[in-house]
Amino acid sequence: MNVSLYKQMLKAQTKTIIGYSTGSAFYIVLVAAIYPSLADSKIINHYLQQLPSGFLKAFNITGMGNLLEFIAGEYYGLLFLLLGSIYCITAANQLLARPIDRGSMAYLLATPNSRQTIAFTQALVLLTGLAAIILTSAAAGFAADAWLVTNDALHQKRFLAINVSGFLLFFAISGYSFFFCAIANDEKRALSLSGGITVLFYSFDLIGKLTEKAEWLRYGSIFAAFEPGAIAQGQAEWLPSCLLLAIGVISYTAGIVTFSKRDLPL
Amino acid sequence: MIELQQLTKVFPNGRGIFDVTFTVRQGEVFGFLGPNGAGKSTTIRHLLGFLKPTKGRAFIHGFDCWRESVRVKALVGYLPGEIAFPEGMTGMELLDLLAGMRRMKTTRYRDELIERLQLDTRLPIRKMSKGTKQKVGLVAALMHNPEVIILDEPTSGLDPLMQQTFIDLLREEKQKGKTIFLSSHIFPEIERTCDRVAIMKDGRLMAVNDVHELQSMQRKLFDVMLSREEEVAQLLSSPLEVIHHDGRRVCIAVQGDYNAFIRELAQYQVQNLDLRTQSLEDIFMHYYDRRGDEQ
Structure with a gap:
């Protein structure tokens, strides 16, 4: 890693990271604040029971039983995925594909640092941002639990597990985005590859959940490895998280190695 | 100091550079002349280790430009042909970043260069004019006092007065014993600064001549x-x-x-x-x- 590059790149990313972090934190607090007023509402519970189970599953809504299930369903089931995926794809693009495409990578590579060092540093900046966003979200959850919702305590361990599992999901997504950015000459191509695959994964997961016949589709989706609703109910599985970790490690390594060996159009 | 041995790079479209062989001696100002698209930048990109040769090799100070690229770049100052800087920085932030990445200990020469080129480093780079950006690039290429200076189309964007300052700068670097390699598609630019000139056309080296020879031709x-x-x-x-x-x-x-x-x-x-x-x-x-x- 190169410290100067890390600092400067992180500084350039700060605004974006703060934006995503506050957005995420704000939404969690909002969801937590709404919860008490909905928890006791019979109408909503009745309404939820009437919805087809596939539909509820599709959006990770497991129930309104407690605050954690509510947050898991209302935030981690949908908006969190969207927010995190967009961050991963765009940040990887800004940190690697754009400097290659526009040629500014030439200045960084003209310094006596190996390509591995530079790619590794950029990857670290990307992951630091991701960690910051997830940490802020988790902190917001805990804070909301402490100050806003007094009568129904958050299951802290499971909430933490959701965040760790979420981080691993985005570790994998940012990993393959980083890899595509490392192999592409063109910023737009990198963006369409990583964006396209992510949308595809998400659709597989959604269709698989909605229709039982197509449930096998979920095996082809990275999003199936992240089930906030199940974790909230205490049915956490370790294997999918390990898979996410492995996908992340492999794609980051592949990205760094490819970047080190390829011709660069600088 | 710089040695190219049958350097060949064939791109998928069949273009590229073919069998380029020449040597730049230590302390020499060497011009690399050719029309746009002749393969000048492609050759230079090999020296910086951005491209892997299809055949042949390039060396700087005995180090292989592809395999020992980190050692090569410790000796080299480089000005890219296209002006594209990392986003969201002021001139000074960029120079600080590059100085940090080079683990430079002193900024005395850098400050002197900034002074001489009358560069306002507080400006965000995206607000700079083309000429100002080029000055930032020049400072970045020279500030660490490199032994070998590689400049791709260095005077593009500079006004005539600044071109003169630039030429003076090059002469001083030459007097310090630096090896300078610069490309251009304009002969008068090369004529004023270089000792020897290599001429490229369609990816092939046409000739390496003494600049006086060329002048008489x-x-x-x-x-x-x-x-x-x-x-x-x-x-x-x-x-x-x-x-x-x-x-x-x-x-x-x-x-x-x-x-x-x-x-x-x-x-x-x-x-x-x-x-x-x-x-x-x-x-x-x-x-x-x-x-x-x-x-």
Whole structure:
């Protein structure tokens, strides 16, 4: 890693990271604040029971039983995925594909640092941002639990597990985005590859959940490895998280190695 | 100091550079001349280790430019041909970043360069004019006092006054014993600074010449405006090579022997004299094409 590059790149990313972090934190607090007023509402519970189970599953809504299930369903089931995926794809693009495409990578590579060092540093900046966003979200959850919702305590361990599992999901997504950015000459191509695959994964997961016949589709989706609703109910599985970790490690390594060996159009 | 041995890079579209071999000696200012698309930048990108040669090798100070690229870059200062900086930084932030990445200990020379180029480093880079960006690039290339300086089209974007400052800077670097390698598609730019020149065309090295040799080979075109119409016929029958004439204006080609030209003209009433700016192809390519045909 190169410290100067890390600092400067992180500084350039700060605004974006703060934006995503506050957005995420704000939404969690909002969801937590709404919860008490909905928890006791019979109408909503009745309404939820009437919805087809596939539909509820599709959006990770497991129930309104407690605050954690509510947050898991209302935030981690949908908006969190969207927010995190967009961050991963765009940040990887800004940190690697754009400097290659526009040629500014030439200045960084003209310094006596190996390509591995530079790619590794950029990857670290990307992951630091991701960690910051997830940490802020988790902190917001805990804070909301402490100050806003007094009568129904958050299951802290499971909430933490959701965040760790979420981080691993985005570790994998940012990993393959980083890899595509490392192999592409063109910023737009990198963006369409990583964006396209992510949308595809998400659709597989959604269709698989909605229709039982197509449930096998979920095996082809990275999003199936992240089930906030199940974790909230205490049915956490370790294997999918390990898979996410492995996908992340492999794609980051592949990205760094490819970047080190390829011709660069600088 | 810089050595290219049959350096070849073939791109998927069949273009590239082929069998480029030459050596740049230590302390030399070496010009790399060729029209746009001749393969100058491609060659330079090999020196920086951005491209892996299809065949052949390039060395700087004995280090392989692809395999020992980190060691090479510790010796080299580089100005890319395209001006594209990392986003969201001021000039100073970028220079600090690069200094940090080079683990530079002193900024004395950098500050001196900033002063001399009259560069306002507080500006965000995206708000800078092309010339100002080029100055930032120049400072970045020179600030760490590298042994080898590689500049891809260094004066593009600089106004004539700054070009002169730049040339002065290069002369000083040369006096310090630096090896300088610079590319250009404009001969006068090379002529003013370089000792030797390599000429590229269509990815191939056409020749490596001493700059004085090239100057004597160069064919210059003069537009001579005579005051009296009756003298035109006399000038046309003189031994000078007349390309064409139009009324009292006569276009004359001169190669090497300026004295004969001046002596002949002294006999006329010359109203105006203009040197025609010519493309690189006009100056040299006809020479190499002819030589190629003879072989």
